[in-house]
Amino acid sequence: MERASHKERQAETARDAGWSGPAIGLLDLDAFFASVEQLDHPEWRGRPVIVGGSPERRGVVSTASYEARRLGVHSAMPSWQAVRLCPNAIWTRGNFPRYRELSRKVMSRIADETPLVEQVSIDEAFFDITPGRFSNENPLDICLRLQRRVDELGISCSIGLGVNKTVAKIASERRKPHGLSVVLPGSEKDFLAPLSVRSMSGIGSSSERRLAKMGIHTLAELAAADEERLSLAFGVTGPRLRLRASGAERNAIRSLAEPEEAKSVSNERTFARDLRTREELEAAIDHVGAVVGSRLRKRSLRGRRVTLKLRLDLDHGRSAQRHLSHPTDDEHVFCALAKELLDGIWAEGQGVRLVGVGLAEFGEEESCQLELFSDVTAREAQGEARARRDLRELSIVADQVRERFGSTALGWGRDLRLGGLGSDTPALNGAGVPGGGTP
Structure with missing residues (x-):
């Protein structure tokens, strides 16, 4: 009432x-x-x-x-x-x-x-x-x-x-x-002014701590902050945070027929017990990477920047990024690079509870200039390119099988190696809009 x-x-x-x-x-x-x-x-x-x-x-x-x-x-x-x-x-x-x-x-x-x-x-x-x-x-x-x-x-x-x-x-x-x-x-400025900076979406615990070190705790203080100082601390995001905190932001709402352009596509999985061997971690990278590849192909996206994310426990995580020479939607290509990134953020025997793989910086695939190679090298490069195309075609067929008969209709040997190690938490990113939050 x-x-x-x-x-x-x-x-x-x-x-x-x-x-x-x-x-x-x-x-x-x-x-x-x-x-x-x-x-x-x-x-x-x-x-x-x-x-x-x-x-x-x-x-x-x-x-x-x-x-x-x-x-x-x-x-x-x-x-x-x-x-x-x-x-x-x-x-x-x-x-x-x-x-x-x-x-x-x-x-x-x-x-x-x-x-x-x-x-x-x-x-x-x-x-x-x-x-x-x-x-x-x-x-x-x-x-x-x-x-x-x-x-x-x-x-x-x-x-x-x-x-x-x-x-x-x-x-x-x-x-x-x-x-x-x-x-x-x-009345929006008065409404926002007394609220904590954390009440505004886009400001998480890390940003909250950085703002607190600058003496900024409320949205009123953020709205009054020096723009140059915010730019130094947060880059191009800084002035936008200030504008939003002041209530002066103006937004265009996209229609349902105009989906948001993706900035990245990623997938991660938590495991019921820690993964400790390179074989297990590489199998996990292949497993989550296959989901990323399928999503990329479904949305006709190819990316260049590969990110590998590891979570060692609830409070500690590590990540690394590297660029491919050309954009791709093929997990056999970007997962190979993700495995190389392991060496910089993981040591043999160290326990890992979560593995994530992501791709960003989308663009069109570039053609290779084989004329620069010798005849033998060119033949080798062409053979490698054919092998990559064959693997990608296999992935596309797998996509089609799962689309028609369900996500569990087809599995790979790497999935068998992981056995029943996966967490049984429902996959929210498969439940609604890509990039959506948790209800």
């Missing part, structure tokens, strides 16, 4: 004030995976539900119902810790086809209100409902209608509304679950 009264007061205030300028909303589905499980299992309603991997296999929490959150459980928490906090929770690995189905229905309802919908994860989307662009209706009334239509699906959402993405995102977190927070045009 209190939330309804708050919404009614906001609606009345917004109608009296009118809305001038951009109106950007952020719709965030509340504890989405767990809420869907409670919808599909009525006997679980009112009980703590956790979607994630098991403690025995180094699983982590994907999402938790609000009953579990009240006991301290949160997304990305190690499962063993969640079990201690909430020993009576109902655990499930999740039903991702069902989550995708409901996500599509929600996005369709947003698209009924505006064609400018930018989905950022399976459970979040920005949308532009600026008056006069597609409707003259008050933006807050549109948000109220959206919430009711999501309610009809048996789940709930929280919405933040403001003049830009930063304000809308922060506002959406203010009154969860089933909340609606509106920051009227002209």
